[in-house]
Amino acid sequence: MGNRVRAIWYQRDSQEMDHSVPRQIIGGVYRKRRQDVLRWDGWGYKDSQFVYHNGEVSFLxxxxxxxxxxxxNFRNWFEExxxxxxxxxxxxxxxxxxFPEPLRNGDFLSGLKQAGVEFSEDGMDRMMRxxxxxxxxxxSLRKHKFERLPDVVIWPxxxxxxxxxxxxxxxxxxxxxxVGGNTSVSLxxxxxxxxxxxxxxxxxxxxNRLLWLSEENLTACFETGIVGQDIERELSQHGFTLGHEPDSHEFSTLGGWIATRASGMKKNRYGNIEDIVVRTKMVTGKGVLEKQFTAPRVSVGPDFDHVIFGSEGTLGVVTEAVVKIRRVPDVIHCESLVFGNFEKGVRFLREVAEKRLQPASIRLIDNVQFKCGMLLEPKGSLLAGFYEFGKKFYLTTICGFQLDSVVAVTMLFEGEAKSVVHHEKxxxxxxxxHGAIQGGEKNGRKxxxxxxxxxxxxxFIWDYNIVGESFETSIAWDKCIQLCTNVKACIEREVAKRNIKYFVVSTRVTQSYDDGACIYFYLLFKHVDARKDPLVLMMEIEEIARDEILACGGTLSHHHGVGKLRSRWYxxxxxxxxxxxxxxxxxxxDPKNIFAAGNLVGTEGYRKAKL
Known part of the structure; x- marks a missing residue:
């Protein structure tokens, strides 16, 4: 990946830097030229993608x-x-x-040069961010329709x-x-x-440096531009983990997690980002906002860190954060379960949550995603054949399940060996x-x-006129099933109104709490009418679905944030x-509206900036 190496110092005591123990952190996702490593027109690494060649679909x-x-199987299902x-x-x-010419401010650029700050006005650098x-x-990227590019990219x-x-x-x-990883799905x-x-x-x-680490207090301080996978790589060298693992873990940054009030797959064990971060340092238009202490809990009025969580770059920029760390678990074990239908899966999640027995990660996928998971089994693998014959026979004849209604739960257990065995039991x-059968460790890991x-x-599917998008919410347990039913029905109605023939609607429960859960919805459809913009169709349907989510008691977002996309509901x-x-x-x-990202309340909410 063209990893870059930066020297840092490791510190055992949080009050004094130990210069006798030099450490290095290796990371290479975000070199200054992201385009050397990442795709310019989509998600992820340039060398990783689905491709079709000589009659076969594969993943590079x-x-x-x-x-x-x-x-x-993946190819056949999409074709059908x-x-x-x-x-x-x-x-x-x-x-x-x-690229459009930047709106240049010469005095500002001269000030950056005098301060020794690196910057670029290169068109590709600007577009990648x-x-x-x-x-x-x-x-916008694929059609080269840039409504607005930043005028200068600055690397502090x-x-x-x-x-x-x-x-x-x-x-x-x-x-x-x-910006950090630019992985936002809320604009x-x-x-x-x-x-x-x-x-x-x-x-x-x-x-992206680790500034200090305290083994005794189980805390560490990072600069906030560090990527999730680099945090884990660095901490693992010392036997620790942060445990915050969102789906964007390879690309998103600590600062982005704080700015969006993020959640990760293993929040049951490690907490959401607001549970993990102990203290932040934020540069605002009025100066630096930072607590003058680090302690497990205090009572000194409102906690200003909670103003920073979810502020989405509109109040300032977080530069450093003290976080809780945990020992790397002795055992990490995956498991999977198969249920007869989605409702049984939800009731299972509810009971596990009620008894406070959630594994580090526990996710429920509906029938569509259950089938898709099997479709991604490689050609010639044992499970691929199992999908064709053995699975059907076992699930239908032995277990009495209907193939068009079965769902799956994937689980990840972490901890000491004896504890994990007891917990899993x-x-x-x-x-x-709840009538489940075990699907095995391999399926859970996969x-x-x-x-x-x-x-x-x-x-990949966009290249074949199929558009897909996801959106999430959180909901109380007593409304969970009804919300899933109503929103899926709403999406199906809207799709039918637009004469869309080929489509799929899917649901997933990704995080669970004592009192509710996070629900994802996915919509994929094929567009064939060149007179209608598929992006407009998707946005229309998503907005109507969002109205239905709110009408059913769901929230505007569980962890993706508001951004510009959902600001009208804020x-x-x-x-x-x-x-x-x-x-x-x-x-x-921010009286001068320096941080004019336009998120949350949008540009109208900033009223009259005091310039």
């Missing part, structure tokens, strides 16, 4: 479990479900060569440099948009439509009462790891008093 890239696999001819695809789009990962973002390498950059921005009326990292000010993209990814006893591959499917979600409180905080911390 050695970094994933299905790398090099021939996926005949969407009437796809894989031999005919849309021609690939070449990277752009012409103008977007997130929504369909709208990718469509320390907290002090960030302070200087923000000071210069205040003097020269520069709008700053902090949060998409460049705002500001045309009368220079926009500087504050790329934090070169600030308790969970399996509950599963048995289901967990394939989460990281799903995003690549969307980009006032109804937090009340006008809540919007007023946010505006007051914004006015206090």
């Amino acid at each position: 890239g050695e970094g994933y479990p299905i790398g090099g696999a021939k996926l005949d 479900t969407f009437d796809v001819d894989f031999a005919r695809s849309n021609p690939p789009t070449n990277p752009p060569t012409d 103008c977007h997130g990962q929504t369909l709208a973002d990718i469509e 390498n320390s907290h002090e440099q960030v302070v200087k950059i923000v000071e210069l921005a205040a003097v020269h009326n520069i709008a700053l948009v902090p 949060a990292s998409t460049t705002p439509l500001i045309y009368d000010r220079t926009i500087g993209c504050l790329d934090m990814t070169q600030m 308790q969970v399996l006893e509950i599963a048995k009462r 289901g967990y790891m394939l989460t990281f591959v799903i995003a690549y499917i969307r980009d 006032p109804a979600s937090v009340s006008q008093v809540g919007v007023g409180l946010y505006d007051a905080i914004k006015s206090e911390l």
